Amino acid sequence: MAARRVKRASKSKSPGTKSTTRKTATANRRNAATSKGLSLHIGLNSVDPRHYAGWSGDLMACEFDAQDMAALAAAHNLRSTVLLTRKATRANVLKALRAAARSLKSGDLFFITYSGHGGQIPDTSADEDDKKDETWCLYDAELIDDEVYNELAGFAAGVRLLVLSDSCHSGTVVRARVPETVAGTGRSKMMPPSIGMRTYTMHQTFYDGLQQRVAQEALRARDNNPDAALAQLHAGSTERLTGLAAKAKAAVILISGCQDNQTSLDGDHNGAFTEQLLRVWDEGRFRPKDGTYINFHGEIKAGMPATQTPNLFTLGPAAKFARQRPFTV
Numbered sequence: 001m002a003a004r005r006v007k008r009a010s011k012s013k014s015p016g017t018k019s020t021t022r023k024t025a026t027a028n029r030r031n032a033a034t035s036k037g038l039s040l041h042i043g044l045n046s047v048d049p050r051h052y053a054g055w056s057g058d059l060m061a062c063e064f065d066a067q068d069m070a071a072l073a074a075a076h077n078l079r080s081t082v083l084l085t086r087k088a089t090r091a092n093v094l095k096a097l098r099a100a101a102r103s104l105k106s107g108d109l110f111f112i113t114y115s116g117h118g119g120q121i122p123d124t125s126a127d128e129d130d131k132k133d134e135t136w137c138l139y140d141a142e143l144i145d146d147e148v149y150n151e152l153a154g155f156a157a158g159v160r161l162l163v164l165s166d167s168c169h170s171g172t173v174v175r176a177r178v179p180e181t182v183a184g185t186g187r188s189k190m191m192p193p194s195i196g197m198r199t200y201t202m203h204q205t206f207y208d209g210l211q212q213r214v215a216q217e218a219l220r221a222r223d224n225n226p227d228a229a230l231a232q233l234h235a236g237s238t239e240r241l242t243g244l245a246a247k248a249k250a251a252v253i254l255i256s257g258c259q260d261n262q263t264s265l266d267g268d269h270n271g272a273f274t275e276q277l278l279r280v281w282d283e284g285r286f287r288p289k290d291g292t293y294i295n296f297h298g299e300i301k302a303g304m305p306a307t308q309t310p311n312l313f314t315l316g317p318a319a320k321f322a323r324q325r326p327f328t329v
Contacts, residue, residue, distance in 0.1 A: 037078035037109040037329040040096045041066040042088050044116035048140050053198035057117050057137065057191060061267045065115035065166055065274040073111055075284065076327045088116070089140045097151045106158025109329050115271055118167035118264075119191035121200045124211050133211065136167065137191055141203070146214045152315075157249035160321050162293075166257040166264055166271040189257075189264045189271070252315040253322060255297050258308045273310055276303045281326070292323045 043066025049056045063084045070080045081096050083089075100110050117137035121144065135142035152161055167189050200207055257264035257273035264273055280286060280299045288295070297312040304310060314322060 035107040035109065035329055036104070037073075037076065037111065038100050038104065039070065039073040039078040039080045039111035040093075040100065040113070041070045041073070041080060041082045042093060042112075042114045042116065042136075042138075043067070043083075044085050044088050044137065044139060046085055046139075047117065047137050051141055051199065051203070052137070052191075053195055053202060055192070055195045055199075057195075059116070059189065059266045061270050061274075062115040062166075062189075064269050065271050066113060068270065068274065068278060069111075069113040069115075069164065072278070072281065072327065077329060078109070078111055078327075086139055088138050090138050090143055091140075093136075093138060093143060094147075094151065098154070101151070101154045101156075104159045105156055107160075108158075109160045109162065109327075110155065111162045111164075111327065113164040113166070115166040115189075115274060117189050117191045119196045119199075120193070121196065121207050124208050136165075141206070142199070144207070144210055144214070147210060149315075150214050150217060152250065152252055155250035159250040160324075161250050161252045162327075163252065163254045164256075164274075164277070165254065166273045189266055250316055251318040251321040253293055253318055254311070254313040254315075255293070255300070256311045256313065258310065264308060272304070272308055273300070276300050276310075279303065286326070289325075291325060293326055294322055296326045 043062040043064070044057075045059050045062050046056045066082055066084060070082045073080045083092050083096070097112075104110055114136055119135040119137045119142055120132040121135060121142065123133045134145045136148070152163075155161060255277075257271065264271060266272075267275055269275070270278065277300050280296065280303065286296065286299070294312070297310060301310050
Protein backbone atom coordinates (compact mmCIF):
# COMPACT_ATOMS: atom_id res chain seq x y z
CA MET A 1 0.00 0.00 0.00
CA ALA A 2 2.77 2.43 0.84
CA ALA A 3 4.41 1.74 -2.49
CA ARG A 4 1.16 2.41 -4.35
CA ARG A 5 0.69 5.70 -2.45
CA VAL A 6 4.19 6.81 -3.49
CA LYS A 7 3.42 5.93 -7.10
CA ARG A 8 0.17 7.92 -7.10
CA ALA A 9 1.91 10.90 -5.52
CA SER A 10 4.57 10.77 -8.19
CA LYS A 11 1.94 10.85 -10.93
CA SER A 12 0.26 13.85 -9.32
CA LYS A 13 3.30 16.05 -10.07
CA SER A 14 3.03 15.69 -13.83
CA PRO A 15 -0.14 17.76 -14.39
CA GLY A 16 1.35 20.55 -12.28
CA THR A 17 4.50 20.57 -14.40
CA LYS A 18 2.47 20.66 -17.61
CA SER A 19 0.31 23.43 -16.16
CA THR A 20 3.40 25.49 -15.35
CA THR A 21 4.74 24.95 -18.87
CA ARG A 22 1.42 26.02 -20.36
CA LYS A 23 1.33 29.12 -18.17
CA THR A 24 4.86 30.06 -19.21
CA ALA A 25 4.03 29.62 -22.88
CA THR A 26 0.86 31.65 -22.47
CA ALA A 27 2.78 34.40 -20.68
CA ASN A 28 5.35 34.49 -23.48
CA ARG A 29 2.60 34.80 -26.09
CA ARG A 30 0.91 37.52 -24.03
CA ASN A 31 4.18 39.46 -23.76
CA ALA A 32 4.68 39.19 -27.52
CA ALA A 33 1.10 40.32 -28.14
CA THR A 34 1.50 43.37 -25.89
CA SER A 35 4.81 44.48 -27.39
CA LYS A 36 4.47 47.77 -29.18
CA GLY A 37 6.25 49.43 -32.04
CA LEU A 38 7.12 53.04 -32.77
CA SER A 39 8.93 54.51 -35.75
CA LEU A 40 10.66 57.73 -36.75
CA HIS A 41 11.19 58.69 -40.38
CA ILE A 42 13.48 61.57 -41.33
CA GLY A 43 13.78 62.85 -44.89
CA LEU A 44 15.46 66.05 -46.08
CA ASN A 45 15.37 67.35 -49.63
CA SER A 46 17.35 70.42 -48.55
CA VAL A 47 18.99 72.06 -45.55
CA ASP A 48 18.97 75.62 -44.26
CA PRO A 49 21.69 77.54 -46.14
CA ARG A 50 21.97 79.98 -43.24
CA HIS A 51 23.65 77.27 -41.19
CA TYR A 52 25.47 75.48 -44.02
CA ALA A 53 27.55 78.36 -45.40
CA GLY A 54 25.06 79.21 -48.13
CA TRP A 55 24.66 75.58 -49.29
CA SER A 56 21.11 74.16 -49.49
CA GLY A 57 22.08 70.61 -50.51
CA ASP A 58 19.08 70.09 -52.77
CA LEU A 59 17.97 66.48 -53.30
CA MET A 60 14.79 65.02 -54.81
CA ALA A 61 13.85 61.67 -53.27
CA CYS A 62 14.50 61.94 -49.52
CA GLU A 63 11.02 63.07 -48.50
CA PHE A 64 9.54 60.27 -50.61
CA ASP A 65 11.90 57.84 -48.86
CA ALA A 66 10.64 58.92 -45.44
CA GLN A 67 6.98 58.76 -46.48
CA ASP A 68 7.37 55.32 -48.06
CA MET A 69 9.13 54.01 -44.95
CA ALA A 70 6.32 55.42 -42.80
CA ALA A 71 3.78 53.58 -44.99
CA LEU A 72 5.76 50.36 -44.52
CA ALA A 73 5.79 50.93 -40.75
CA ALA A 74 2.03 51.56 -40.68
CA ALA A 75 1.45 48.26 -42.49
CA HIS A 76 3.16 46.58 -39.52
CA ASN A 77 1.17 48.45 -36.87
CA LEU A 78 3.94 50.82 -35.86
CA ARG A 79 2.94 54.31 -34.77
CA SER A 80 5.03 56.72 -36.81
CA THR A 81 6.49 60.20 -36.54
CA VAL A 82 7.54 61.73 -39.87
CA LEU A 83 9.94 64.70 -40.02
CA LEU A 84 10.38 66.21 -43.47
CA THR A 85 12.99 68.83 -44.43
CA ARG A 86 12.11 71.97 -42.39
CA LYS A 87 10.63 69.83 -39.58
CA ALA A 88 13.72 67.62 -39.48
CA THR A 89 15.61 69.78 -37.01
CA ARG A 90 18.02 68.71 -34.29
CA ALA A 91 15.48 69.56 -31.60
CA ASN A 92 12.67 67.57 -33.24
CA VAL A 93 14.81 64.51 -33.96
CA LEU A 94 16.27 64.42 -30.45
CA LYS A 95 12.82 64.96 -28.94
CA ALA A 96 11.43 61.99 -30.89
CA LEU A 97 14.35 59.73 -29.95
CA ARG A 98 14.09 60.60 -26.26
CA ALA A 99 10.31 60.21 -26.18
CA ALA A 100 10.67 56.72 -27.66
CA ALA A 101 13.39 55.83 -25.14
CA ARG A 102 11.06 56.81 -22.28
CA SER A 103 8.10 54.94 -23.75
CA LEU A 104 9.54 51.62 -24.92
CA LYS A 105 10.26 48.60 -22.76
CA SER A 106 11.81 45.17 -23.24
CA GLY A 107 10.36 43.41 -26.28
CA ASP A 108 9.27 46.62 -28.02
CA LEU A 109 10.52 47.76 -31.43
CA PHE A 110 11.74 51.18 -32.55
CA PHE A 111 12.22 51.61 -36.30
CA ILE A 112 14.28 54.63 -37.43
CA THR A 113 14.96 55.74 -40.99
CA TYR A 114 17.09 58.61 -42.26
CA SER A 115 17.36 59.83 -45.84
CA GLY A 116 19.50 62.86 -46.55
CA HIS A 117 23.06 64.09 -46.75
CA GLY A 118 25.86 62.56 -44.73
CA GLY A 119 28.52 65.01 -43.56
CA GLN A 120 31.59 65.28 -41.37
CA ILE A 121 33.18 67.61 -38.86
CA PRO A 122 36.66 67.59 -37.29
CA ASP A 123 36.91 65.16 -34.37
CA THR A 124 38.00 67.14 -31.32
CA SER A 125 38.05 64.16 -28.95
CA ALA A 126 40.66 62.04 -30.78
CA ASP A 127 38.55 58.88 -31.13
CA GLU A 128 38.48 58.77 -34.94
CA ASP A 129 41.44 57.45 -36.94
CA ASP A 130 40.68 59.86 -39.77
CA LYS A 131 40.16 62.77 -37.34
CA LYS A 132 36.57 63.22 -38.54
CA ASP A 133 33.20 62.64 -36.91
CA GLU A 134 30.39 61.66 -39.27
CA THR A 135 26.99 63.36 -39.20
CA TRP A 136 23.41 63.36 -40.37
CA CYS A 137 22.76 66.74 -42.00
CA LEU A 138 19.53 67.88 -40.36
CA TYR A 139 17.77 71.04 -41.47
CA ASP A 140 19.18 73.53 -38.98
CA ALA A 141 22.43 71.75 -37.98
CA GLU A 142 24.24 68.41 -38.05
CA LEU A 143 23.68 65.51 -35.67
CA ILE A 144 27.05 63.95 -34.81
CA ASP A 145 27.59 60.19 -34.92
CA ASP A 146 28.51 60.10 -31.22
CA GLU A 147 25.24 61.83 -30.38
CA VAL A 148 23.29 59.25 -32.38
CA TYR A 149 24.95 56.41 -30.52
CA ASN A 150 24.55 58.15 -27.18
CA GLU A 151 20.79 58.44 -27.78
CA LEU A 152 20.47 54.79 -28.79
CA ALA A 153 22.35 53.80 -25.64
CA GLY A 154 19.55 55.38 -23.61
CA PHE A 155 16.98 52.72 -24.55
CA ALA A 156 16.04 50.04 -22.05
CA ALA A 157 17.42 46.51 -22.09
CA GLY A 158 15.47 44.26 -24.43
CA VAL A 159 14.27 47.03 -26.74
CA ARG A 160 14.98 46.31 -30.43
CA LEU A 161 16.24 49.20 -32.55
CA LEU A 162 16.23 48.98 -36.34
CA VAL A 163 18.03 51.81 -38.16
CA LEU A 164 17.92 52.24 -41.94
CA SER A 165 20.23 55.01 -43.14
CA ASP A 166 20.13 56.07 -46.79
CA SER A 167 23.02 58.54 -46.64
CA CYS A 168 26.71 58.76 -47.49
CA HIS A 169 29.43 57.17 -45.32
CA SER A 170 26.62 55.20 -43.66
CA GLY A 171 28.25 51.79 -43.29
CA THR A 172 28.28 52.11 -39.54
CA VAL A 173 26.79 55.63 -39.16
CA VAL A 174 27.89 55.96 -35.56
CA ARG A 175 31.50 55.22 -36.42
CA ALA A 176 31.96 55.79 -40.15
CA ARG A 177 35.04 56.68 -42.22
CA VAL A 178 35.05 59.29 -44.95
CA PRO A 179 35.57 58.03 -48.50
CA GLU A 180 38.72 59.09 -50.29
CA THR A 181 36.85 59.30 -53.60
CA VAL A 182 33.22 59.45 -54.63
CA ALA A 183 32.20 56.30 -56.48
CA GLY A 184 29.39 56.04 -58.98
CA THR A 185 27.49 58.69 -60.87
CA GLY A 186 24.34 60.66 -60.14
CA ARG A 187 23.26 62.91 -57.27
CA SER A 188 25.35 61.96 -54.28
CA LYS A 189 24.09 62.32 -50.71
CA MET A 190 27.51 63.48 -49.54
CA MET A 191 27.86 67.00 -48.23
CA PRO A 192 30.87 68.46 -50.10
CA PRO A 193 33.92 68.44 -47.80
CA SER A 194 34.57 72.12 -48.44
CA ILE A 195 31.03 72.97 -47.30
CA GLY A 196 31.46 70.72 -44.28
CA MET A 197 34.62 72.49 -43.19
CA ARG A 198 33.14 75.92 -43.81
CA THR A 199 30.03 75.01 -41.80
CA TYR A 200 32.17 73.71 -38.94
CA THR A 201 34.33 76.85 -38.93
CA MET A 202 31.24 79.06 -38.75
CA HIS A 203 29.86 77.09 -35.78
CA GLN A 204 32.98 75.63 -34.17
CA THR A 205 32.02 76.46 -30.59
CA PHE A 206 28.65 74.74 -31.07
CA TYR A 207 30.04 71.52 -32.55
CA ASP A 208 33.00 71.29 -30.19
CA GLY A 209 30.60 71.73 -27.28
CA LEU A 210 28.42 68.86 -28.52
CA GLN A 211 31.41 66.51 -28.65
CA GLN A 212 32.59 67.55 -25.20
CA ARG A 213 29.14 66.95 -23.72
CA VAL A 214 28.98 63.41 -25.15
CA ALA A 215 32.51 62.77 -23.87
CA GLN A 216 31.54 63.82 -20.35
CA GLU A 217 28.50 61.53 -20.34
CA ALA A 218 30.66 58.66 -21.56
CA LEU A 219 33.27 59.17 -18.86
CA ARG A 220 30.57 58.96 -16.20
CA ALA A 221 29.67 55.50 -17.54
CA ARG A 222 33.17 54.12 -18.08
CA ASP A 223 33.26 52.09 -14.85
CA ASN A 224 30.78 49.63 -16.35
CA ASN A 225 31.82 46.79 -18.65
CA PRO A 226 31.70 47.80 -22.34
CA ASP A 227 29.42 46.04 -24.76
CA ALA A 228 31.46 43.25 -26.35
CA ALA A 229 30.35 43.90 -29.92
CA LEU A 230 31.18 47.59 -29.77
CA ALA A 231 34.49 46.98 -28.03
CA GLN A 232 35.48 44.64 -30.84
CA LEU A 233 34.44 47.08 -33.54
CA HIS A 234 36.26 49.95 -31.90
CA ALA A 235 39.46 48.24 -30.84
CA GLY A 236 41.97 50.88 -29.89
CA SER A 237 39.33 53.55 -29.29
CA THR A 238 39.44 56.02 -26.42
CA GLU A 239 37.95 55.73 -22.95
CA ARG A 240 35.13 57.92 -24.19
CA LEU A 241 33.96 55.23 -26.60
CA THR A 242 34.35 52.60 -23.90
CA GLY A 243 32.08 54.72 -21.75
CA LEU A 244 29.52 55.03 -24.52
CA ALA A 245 29.62 51.27 -25.05
CA ALA A 246 29.08 50.67 -21.37
CA LYS A 247 25.69 52.36 -21.57
CA ALA A 248 24.29 50.14 -24.34
CA LYS A 249 21.50 47.81 -23.29
CA ALA A 250 19.22 47.60 -26.34
CA ALA A 251 19.80 45.46 -29.45
CA VAL A 252 20.63 47.55 -32.53
CA ILE A 253 20.58 46.58 -36.21
CA LEU A 254 21.72 49.06 -38.85
CA ILE A 255 21.20 48.38 -42.53
CA SER A 256 22.86 51.21 -44.40
CA GLY A 257 22.81 52.55 -47.92
CA CYS A 258 26.50 51.96 -48.56
CA GLN A 259 29.86 51.01 -47.08
CA ASP A 260 31.92 53.51 -45.11
CA ASN A 261 34.07 54.35 -48.16
CA GLN A 262 31.15 54.77 -50.58
CA THR A 263 28.37 57.22 -51.26
CA SER A 264 24.61 56.73 -51.53
CA LEU A 265 22.78 58.03 -54.59
CA ASP A 266 19.59 60.06 -54.77
CA GLY A 267 16.87 59.17 -57.30
CA ASP A 268 13.74 60.60 -58.88
CA HIS A 269 11.35 59.01 -56.38
CA ASN A 270 13.49 56.96 -53.97
CA GLY A 271 17.15 56.84 -53.18
CA ALA A 272 18.91 53.86 -54.75
CA PHE A 273 19.11 51.98 -51.42
CA THR A 274 15.52 52.68 -50.37
CA GLU A 275 14.23 51.74 -53.82
CA GLN A 276 15.99 48.38 -53.70
CA LEU A 277 14.87 47.73 -50.12
CA LEU A 278 11.23 48.34 -51.04
CA ARG A 279 11.59 46.12 -54.12
CA VAL A 280 12.96 43.26 -52.03
CA TRP A 281 10.35 43.66 -49.29
CA ASP A 282 7.62 43.72 -51.98
CA GLU A 283 4.86 44.88 -49.60
CA GLY A 284 5.52 41.97 -47.27
CA ARG A 285 5.85 39.27 -49.92
CA PHE A 286 9.56 38.90 -49.12
CA ARG A 287 10.51 35.22 -49.20
CA PRO A 288 11.09 32.97 -47.43
CA LYS A 289 8.33 33.69 -44.92
CA ASP A 290 10.80 32.94 -42.13
CA GLY A 291 13.41 35.21 -43.74
CA THR A 292 15.58 37.13 -41.30
CA TYR A 293 17.23 40.54 -41.26
CA ILE A 294 20.36 38.73 -42.41
CA ASN A 295 18.53 37.32 -45.47
CA PHE A 296 16.89 40.69 -46.07
CA HIS A 297 20.23 42.51 -46.14
CA GLY A 298 21.66 39.86 -48.45
CA GLU A 299 18.83 40.26 -50.96
CA ILE A 300 19.14 44.06 -50.93
CA LYS A 301 22.89 43.86 -51.39
CA ALA A 302 22.58 41.41 -54.29
CA GLY A 303 20.56 43.91 -56.31
CA MET A 304 22.86 46.90 -55.80
CA PRO A 305 25.82 47.97 -57.98
CA ALA A 306 29.37 47.40 -56.76
CA THR A 307 29.76 51.15 -56.26
CA GLN A 308 27.07 51.14 -53.54
CA THR A 309 27.09 48.10 -51.28
CA PRO A 310 24.65 48.16 -48.33
CA ASN A 311 26.15 47.24 -44.97
CA LEU A 312 24.77 45.25 -42.02
CA PHE A 313 26.02 46.37 -38.62
CA THR A 314 24.89 45.32 -35.13
CA LEU A 315 25.44 46.56 -31.60
CA GLY A 316 24.49 45.08 -28.28
CA PRO A 317 22.75 41.70 -27.78
CA ALA A 318 21.45 41.60 -31.36
CA ALA A 319 22.00 37.95 -32.40
CA LYS A 320 18.40 36.89 -31.70
CA PHE A 321 17.01 40.11 -33.17
CA ALA A 322 18.98 39.61 -36.42
CA ARG A 323 17.26 36.25 -36.90
CA GLN A 324 13.74 37.65 -36.69
CA ARG A 325 11.57 38.46 -39.68
CA PRO A 326 12.02 42.14 -40.59
CA PHE A 327 9.62 44.68 -39.10
CA THR A 328 8.01 42.15 -36.74
CA VAL A 329 6.74 43.82 -33.58
